[in-house]
Amino acid sequence: MFYREAGDFKTSYAADQQTFPIKSERWLFWAFIAIAFLVVPFFINDYWNKAVLMPLLIYAMAALGLNILTGYCGQVSLGTGGFMAVGAYACYKLMTAFPGMDMFSVVILSGFITAGVGLLFGIPSLRIKGFYLAVATLAAQFFLVWMFNKFAWFYNYSASGQITAPERTVFGIAVTGPSTTPWATYLFALTFVFVFGWVARNLTRGRLGRSWMAIRDMDIAAEIIGVSPLRAKLSAFGVSSFYIGMAGAMFFANYLGAIEVTEAFGIEKSFLVLFMVIIGGLGSILGSFLGAVFLVLLPVLLKNIMVGYLGWATDLAAHVQIMLIGGLIVFFLIAEPHGLAQLWRVTKEKLRLWPFPY
Amino acid sequence: MNMHYSSAGGAHRDNLAKGETLLQVDNISLSFGGVKAIQDVSFDIKKGEIRAIIGPNGAGKTSMLNVINGFYHPQEGTITFRGKERRRMRPHVAAQQGISRTFQNIALFKGMSVLDNIMTGRMTLQKRNMLWHALWHGPAQMEELEHRAAVEKIIDFLEIEAIRKTPSGRLPYGLQKRVELGRALAAEPALLLLDEPMAGMNLEEKEDMSRFILDVNHQFGTTIALIEHDMGVVMDLSDRVMVLDYGRKIGDGTPDDVRKNRDVIDAYLGVSHDD
């Protein structure tokens, strides 16, 4: 019975509102954060950075964004890849147009530019819902990718059609370009995810978050009790695109360094992030992280087992992996629509009662 | 009872004295294609009263509430709320002006806790913008705590302390109705519209709900428009009753007047219409 909340009484509403109301959970969280910031950078190597940590952090950022829109506000979007592309190209244009700009500002500005584009594509949500909105965002996905291919201005007329990130520094340390070190890019991305994870929690815990959830749960009743659908939906589109844009910028500049839009930001990206949100837990900040961890780690793990340990052919392993992930999504949609985050909550409730089941 | 509004009509203060006209409805007609839901109905609601709207199924009662809070737009007629004639408006604007309501079919936010549902009722009273919320600590948190305290008073008043953290979708029907009343009260409305708040309840639940409605009216001076099928409840609670039948007004007056009204008796006994 080491996990318990007995004796952990709340004496004020402020204490009751805390993100981690239970003391042991709060300690666990801060220990985890301390390890991520203070220990991991000393042990990180290129493989872990490229195969696990960077994708994990960047997808967590994208999943946070999509979860705000889909999980909290109930607006399904299949345009995540396209919005990540907006972030990436905004980042590229900013880096090349303003060589003196530091990388923190570049990523944040890329987020704001994407938010503007997201607002624009959010306007149809005021008239259409559900399936039709999903199709409209799908159209946005294809349109955006087409646009970045079509107009050479976006890739500065480079012969290959690719965009390549020049070197940029933060406090004199390179975080983009060929001479970066794993720990530097990792810490850069981690800082963003930590700060904006906290911001996402703040946005969803108060009035704004309730206006999103009210629209999600019953839009007519929400409007009748005073939620403006226009403000709620557009703010969700804006904030969501802001996150996804920052994820796209880091995916391009800090993670891959050079990209080609069709390859990097195709429709598979939209689905991948959507699956993370579904498996992790719709309408949960924690779920966004769990979903990203799960779908980044699972393929790495499966590949190591099937190819490295069992000696299967790579393509067979790839097919098995797709089937497994598909099966998991069906499972979560049917059995646990609130995803891994809910499983975690239920486990905690059980632990609290342990060893007595009732 | 230990709930205190800042004044009668709560956050939506006005200069009207008890008994003055709060809402005036003139010659409203509403139709859906060929269906005439409301035909040339006029009536008023005085500040501080409990105004019942009764009538057989399909009479147009819910439609009338929907017109009052801007969800339906009548083809003809005018609505004057607190002395101002109202132009065509969206429901959330009516909410901002102090009209809140409950629904015939429960319309709680099922994925949200009871506490969050009632907090959502205070949407129109909260002012902090997104940037403050992103920071949380400071003004946004202070505002949230202030409103939380007000909501806790409503939770005490409705005696639902034990379920504040429960997802509202998991509650039994009677409690959901009570939470919905809480959400409407949270807005500190000038005019509270209740659409069959006791439908489907057992006797004990009805008694509780009647007591809550009377308390809200007496202690906070909240004006209430009430749709209810249970005649006993209507006669006990209301100051004045309006009767609708087939979209027309067929009676209006004190409960006693209405009970004696021939047309009303016919409508309820199902005497055939000659028109």
Ligand SMILES: Nc1ncnc2c1ncn2[C@@H]1O[C@H](COP(=O)(O)OP(=O)(O)OP(=O)(O)O)[C@@H](O)[C@H]1O
């Ligand atoms: N959105 C709508 N579209 C079409 N017809 C409608 C609509 N809303 C109401 N009506 C019609 O208007 C008439 C009045 O309906 P309303 O719901 O106002 O009745 P009511 O008095 O509330 O009845 P009940 O006691 O059954 O709740 C009915 O004939 C109904 O079918």
Ligand SMILES: [Mg+2]
């Ligand atoms: Mg009705």
